[in-house]
Amino acid sequence: MKDRYDVLVIGAGPAGSIAAKTAAEKGLDVLLIEKRQEIGDPVRCAEGVNKEYLKKHVEIDKRWICADLKGSYIFSPNGTKIEMAEEISGGEVGYVLERKVFDRALAEQAAAAGAEVRVKTRATGLIIEDDFVKGARLMHLGKEYEVRAGIVIGADGVESKVGRWAGIDTALKPVDIETCAQYLIAGADVNQEYCEFYIGSEIAPGGYVWVFPKGEGKANVGIGIIGSKMGKFKPRPVDYLDKFLQNRFPDARVVEMVFGGVPVSGSIEKTSVNGLMLVGDAARQSDPITGGGILNAMDAGKLAGEAAYEAISAGDVSLEKLEEVYEKKWRATVGHDIDMSLIVKNCFINLTDADLDSLAYSLKDVKFERMSLLDLLQALFRANKKLLWDLRVLFKDAAKEVIKSKT
Helix, strand or coil, X not given: CCCEEXXXXXXXXXXXXHHHHHHHHCCCCEEEECCCCCCCCCCCCCCEXXXXXXXXXXXXXXXXXXXXXXXEEEECCCCXXXXXXXXXXXXXXXXXXXXXXXXXXXXXXXXXXXXXXXXXXXXXXXXXXXXXXXXXXXXXXXXXXXXXXXXXXXCCCCCCCHHHHCCCCCCCCHHHEEEEEEEEEECCCCCCCEEEEEEECCCEEEEEEEEEEEECCEEEEEEEEEHHHCCCCCCCHHHHHXXXXXXXXXXXXXXXXXXXXXXXXXXXXXXXXXXXXXCHHHHCCCCCCXXXXXXXXXXXXXXXXXXXXXXXXXXXXXXXXXXXXXXXXXXXXXXXXXXXHHHXXXXXXXXXXXXXXXXXXXXXXXXXXXXXXXXXXXXXXXXXXXXXXXXXXXXXXXXXXHHXXXX
């Protein structure tokens, strides 16, 4: 390992690998590190992703794809089913990935672009001089290194230490984080063309249960429950998941399990300081409704890689420069979508099961493949007039999009 690079990327998930690849393609000298010995393992998400958005970043390789979905089913508390086509199902419906293969492929692409990739390498602290991040202290195979860099990109996930070391407030309140549990099941009768979502206080208070098919009778079955709905004497997420599994897939066998937290906080105040940017879950860039973050992470990673090139080329890695080339750009794109989703999340977590059943009943016969966001909101408002006020910002935003598309 050299003692100096143009860019040091900490964390080799989708955000970090895309950032490293983008910076390396522009000719920068990049080091990408990952604390685990295997990139992509353990898997910590449902692995669903929108096809068209994914194609913006990579050429699709069938080795990554476990299932090619037609759409999704949403089940309300009383079992009312809403069928949604892939096009309107959201960012997590399209392909179900094999993340262990996908994440490694992204890191390999970063390496092919010229980045140096090191696994079993963790950051133990930042080098900060004159209020600028100048690099990081690393531990690799028991040996300590000091690596300096023009720019440090923190892509170290929801438990990010890099942000805290840099003085960025990434603290999460209980309402801002979902506690999740997920099983990979086998031997189950799973519809391989649709993912399933289940909502309701008896199933997943303040969250939802998901079923994502993975081919040949396998599926990711998981649950996310918002922290504010949990308590000392309440069931744990895994208890709800076990109950769901017994009811929905009584004969399935659990072959893997994973637990973790997902930020659903919406945009945080800042994601940059002098000489450093945060991306992905480290920057709290996941969707507040679904907790999904793959596509947002890739979008932000690309912006960060481009920003690193602009800042280093200009010889200016100050906060002011990074706000110009990174912060403002991600907030105008990824950040806008996150802010809109946060409004929806804050509204829906307070709905009763009766409210959810009423909404589902009003939508169960709707042909969603021909429905715009504006049409969807109008259908929801007919079922629950209070939503007109609670989601008024979204309604205005959707109307603007309709007007823009017609001019």
